[in-house]
Amino acid sequence: MDLVRKAIEMDSRFRSELTAAIKDITALDNPNSVQQMKQWLSDNGLETDSLGKKVVAELIKTAPPELQTVLELRQQLAKSSVKKYQTMERAVCDDGRARGMFAFYGANRTGRWAGRLIQLQNLPQNHLPDLAAARALVKSGDFDAIKLLYEDVLDTLSQLIRTAFIPKGGTQFYVSDFSAIEARVITWYAGETWRQKVFETGSDIYCASASQMFHVPVEKHGVNGHLRQKGKIAELALGYGGSVGALKAMGAVEMGLTEDELPPLVDAWRQTNPNIVKFWWDVDHAVIEAVKYKHTTSSYGLTFSCRSGMLFITLPSGRNLAYVKPKVGINKFGGECITYEGVGATKKWERLDSYGPKFVENIVQATSRDILCYAMKTLRCCSIVMHIHDELVIEADPRMSLDVLCEQMSRTPPWAKGLKLRADGYITPFYKKD
Numbered sequence: 001m002d003l004v005r006k007a008i009e010m011d012s013r014f015r016s017e018l019t020a021a022i023k024d025i026t027a028l029d030n031p032n033s034v035q036q037m038k039q040w041l042s043d044n045g046l047e048t049d050s051l052g053k054k055v056v057a058e059l060i061k062t063a064p065p066e067l068q069t070v071l072e073l074r075q076q077l078a079k080s081s082v083k084k085y086q087t088m089e090r091a092v093c094d095d096g097r098a099r100g101m102f103a104f105y106g107a108n109r110t111g112r113w114a115g116r117l118i119q120l121q122n123l124p125q126n127h128l129p130d131l132a133a134a135r136a137l138v139k140s141g142d143f144d145a146i147k148l149l150y151e152d153v154l155d156t157l158s159q160l161i162r163t164a165f166i167p168k169g170g171t172q173f174y175v176s177d178f179s180a181i182e183a184r185v186i187t188w189y190a191g192e193t194w195r196q197k198v199f200e201t202g203s204d205i206y207c208a209s210a211s212q213m214f215h216v217p218v219e220k221h222g223v224n225g226h227l228r229q230k231g232k233i234a235e236l237a238l239g240y241g242g243s244v245g246a247l248k249a250m251g252a253v254e255m256g257l258t259e260d261e262l263p264p265l266v267d268a269w270r271q272t273n274p275n276i277v278k279f280w281w282d283v284d285h286a287v288i289e290a291v292k293y294k295h296t297t298s299s300y301g302l303t304f305s306c307r308s309g310m311l312f313i314t315l316p317s318g319r320n321l322a323y324v325k326p327k328v329g330i331n332k333f334g335g336e337c338i339t340y341e342g343v344g345a346t347k348k349w350e351r352l353d354s355y356g357p358k359f360v361e362n363i364v365q366a367t368s369r370d371i372l373c374y375a376m377k378t379l380r381c382c383s384i385v386m387h388i389h390d391e392l393v394i395e396a397d398p399r400m401s402l403d404v405l406c407e408q409m410s411r412t413p414p415w416a417k418g419l420k421l422r423a424d425g426y427i428t429p430f431y432k433k434d
Helices: 002-026 034-043 053-062 065-077 083-091 131-139 143-149 153-159 181-190 193-201 205-214 225-238 244-249 259-272 274-293 356-378 402-409
Strands: 172-178 297-299 302-307 310-314 320-330 336-343 349-354 383-388 391-396 423-428
Touching: 002 065, 002 083, 002 131, 002 143, 002 153, 034 065, 053 065, 065 153, 131 143, 131 153, 143 153, 172 356, 172 402, 181 193, 181 274, 181 356, 193 205, 205 225, 205 259, 225 244, 225 259, 244 259, 259 274, 274 297, 274 302, 274 310, 274 320, 274 336, 274 356, 310 356, 320 356, 356 383, 356 391, 356 402, 402 423
Parallel strands: none
Antiparallel strands: 172 391, 172 423, 297 302, 302 310, 310 320, 320 336, 336 349, 383 391
16 A cells, blocks of 8 residues: 555656646646647647547657657656556555455356456556566655656556555465467367367467468567567457458557558468358357247357347356347348347447357357356465456465466366366566566
């Protein structure tokens, strides 16, 4: 809590300095006002409809020096680095612990836990090489040193949010997470043999994927290493039917890929993974069969059935995914699709449509959730204090073996024979992203 309080103080002090610096240049009453800032930029020859993060980043590249300085200062000011710390202050109990952070079955399509209060599923990552030193400086309240050593104070405070979580005295955090869990699960379901061999040998899936797509050997930091990034982005974006739009959303263009490279990348990935593509459309067919004709079908270890006004997909674990009032509808491309009722992007109850790859995404993420549940049950003697999607954080005596913990977590559930799991971990005196 010392770190939390000092971070809030530093944030307030640095924001005051940034606001004063912008006022000195612009003479605006309220530099935070989007309207006032847009007007000032316009008066100085820079027209813009938005001051969103991406728009400002683009404007900075071409703006004159004085406007560039103001936009950079405003970009720093727009960071909400302190909100999580303020939530921590409100959420903490008298004994210094935070509770009620997770809602069981909060994600209604997959059954995953949902974050509450501090929102542990949505913490900023940390990339500072000297995380412990920065943390010590903030905790001691040394504002001048932080300002001198770190270019962006608010970004530094944001990167330290995870480190506010510490184990109780005499213990350490053991953080263990599944390696590429969704890639492993979809490979297991679809029976994509070359991918299974990659996981069996402990090879890098992104290198292997790039190698299959471009028909050349690819090694991380080695021969054709530059292709690994293309393999990675294809793996992350295309596993659930995504196309050029999904690659762009994953930041393919920002990573240096050109627009012309994207469609061939999609084609190469799909040709390399024919069994996964077949899995999408087999699931699509099974769901339509269940809803249209009320047939119960089983394939890939899944059972598809429709009864009592609900579509059920029964997972290998025995758990059902449920879709309310399913119907056969027509999608925007004029083809058949399944629609059902649920909470949409607007947080309102509405009729949603879905298709094979989207159902596969639900199935894979739900199965990954069940694997995590199984790991939590096998480690029930440990003090699990947090679990974030595919990661467990355990508070334990420093004498406990990390290797044994990872080995235990890697155990395959009895209902998932043939699935290759692997868990990696690290020990830390405060929570961080390793």
